[in-house]
Amino acid sequence: MMNQSPAQQATEAILPTLEKNDPDLAAMRARLTREESMAQSSLDTGKRHLVTLAALAAVQGEHDIKQCTEQALQAGVTPIQIKEALYQCAPYIGFPRTEAALRCVNDVFLSRDIPLPLQSMATVTEQNRFSHGLAVQKSIFGEAIDNMHAATPEGQKRIMVEHLSAFCFGDLYTRGGLDLKTRELVTFSAISALGGCESQVKSHVQGNANVGNSKKELVDALEAILPVIGFPRTLNALSCVNAVLPE
Numbered sequence: 001m002m003n004q005s006p007a008q009q010a011t012e013a014i015l016p017t018l019e020k021n022d023p024d025l026a027a028m029r030a031r032l033t034r035e036e037s038m039a040q041s042s043l044d045t046g047k048r049h050l051v052t053l054a055a056l057a058a059v060q061g062e063h064d065i066k067q068c069t070e071q072a073l074q075a076g077v078t079p080i081q082i083k084e085a086l087y088q089c090a091p092y093i094g095f096p097r098t099e100a101a102l103r104c105v106n107d108v109f110l111s112r113d114i115p116l117p118l119q120s121m122a123t124v125t126e127q128n129r130f131s132h133g134l135a136v137q138k139s140i141f142g143e144a145i146d147n148m149h150a151a152t153p154e155g156q157k158r159i160m161v162e163h164l165s166a167f168c169f170g171d172l173y174t175r176g177g178l179d180l181k182t183r184e185l186v187t188f189s190a191i192s193a194l195g196g197c198e199s200q201v202k203s204h205v206q207g208n209a210n211v212g213n214s215k216k217e218l219v220d221a222l223e224a225i226l227p228v229i230g231f232p233r234t235l236n237a238l239s240c241v242n243a244v245l246p247e
Contacts, residue, residue, distance in 0.1 A: 028081040033227050041220045046077045047182060048224045055225035057086055057101035058093045058193035064228070065104040079114050082120060084177035089190045091168040092200075120155025121176040130162065138186065140173075140207045153245035184208045189221050192237035193229045201240040215245045 018026040041048065049072035056065045072082055082105060090098040109116060124132050138145050152160040173183055188204045191197050208218055218241050226234045 029227065036071075039220070039223055040218045041224065042214065043185075043220050043224065045075050046081065047185065047221075049077050050077060050178075050182065050186055051221045051224055052228060053082065053085055053101070054089050054186045054190040055193035055228040057097055058190050059228060060097055060100060061228060062100060062104050065101050066108055069105050069108040071082065073108070079109060080118055080121065080177045083112060083118055084175060084245050086183075087175070088100070088172055088183050088186045089169050091172060092187060093194060097167045122171075123174045123176060124170050128221065129170035129174075130166040133165040133168070134173050136173045136180075137165055137169040140180070140210055141203070142210070147179070181208075181211050181213055184211050185217065185221055187215055188218060188237075189225055192222065192240075193225060195233040195236065198236055198240055200222075201237050202244050205241050205244040209245060215241060218245075 018029065034136060043051070049068060053065065053068055053072065056068060069082060073079070075092065083102070084103065086098055086101050089101070106116060134145070149157075149161055173180065178186070184204065184207050188208055191200050191204060209215070219238065222234050222237055222241070
């Protein structure tokens with residue numbers, strides 16, 4: 001079990017019921033996830049679990065979230081890492097989907113006697129969340145942030161400047177529990193899973209490159225979440241990767 005990919009572990013947990021009612025589909029799922037698990041991934045097992053959880057949260061795969069959480073814990077991913085990966089999704093997939101995923105995770109934690117709430121990983125205050133968020137935002141995207149602010153119409157600055165810097169980056173990217181490279185990889189995976197967000201996918205492909213994630217890591221993240229999000233969204237995200245980081 002420890003050598004299997006997150007997708008393959010989740011599939012094996014689901015297959016008994018699926019095999020009984022839809023054996024042909026069960027065989028297809030098992031085959032695809034088996035092929036994914038045999039790939040030489042640049043991501044360790046923990047990161048593959050975290051990007052899979054982010055994708056599952058985006059597509060609202062609640063049953064699979066419970067299975068993936070169980071297997072992530074078995075593989076040594078900490079409860080804080082699991083929570084932080086899902087918290088990281090909130091600005092991108094919205095609170096309702098994030099909270100639905102967290103309910104599944106909390107059910108698993110409580111069944112394992114993991115006390116809730118977990119230790120807070122927050123590092124900012126109401127007074128400095130904007131300034132600290134802006135600093136992290138610029139550390140990832142550089143002068144593009146100043147250019148975006150300068151081009152933003154006055155009536156849109158609350159969304160494009162205040163909320164984006166304070167909430168998305170101040171409240172989330174400054175938290176402990178996950179390093180910046182993992183947060184950017186989780187973000188890329190969640191946005192890719194949503195579909196229809198190609199401009200944002202491209203931005204976070206560049207963000208991943210800027211914080212030190214390789215093109216192979218992005219491709220491997222997409223292969224890991226392919227069984228969750230399907231081919232159209234995977235291929236769209238792969239096109240974004242290739243557009244920003246050509247061979």
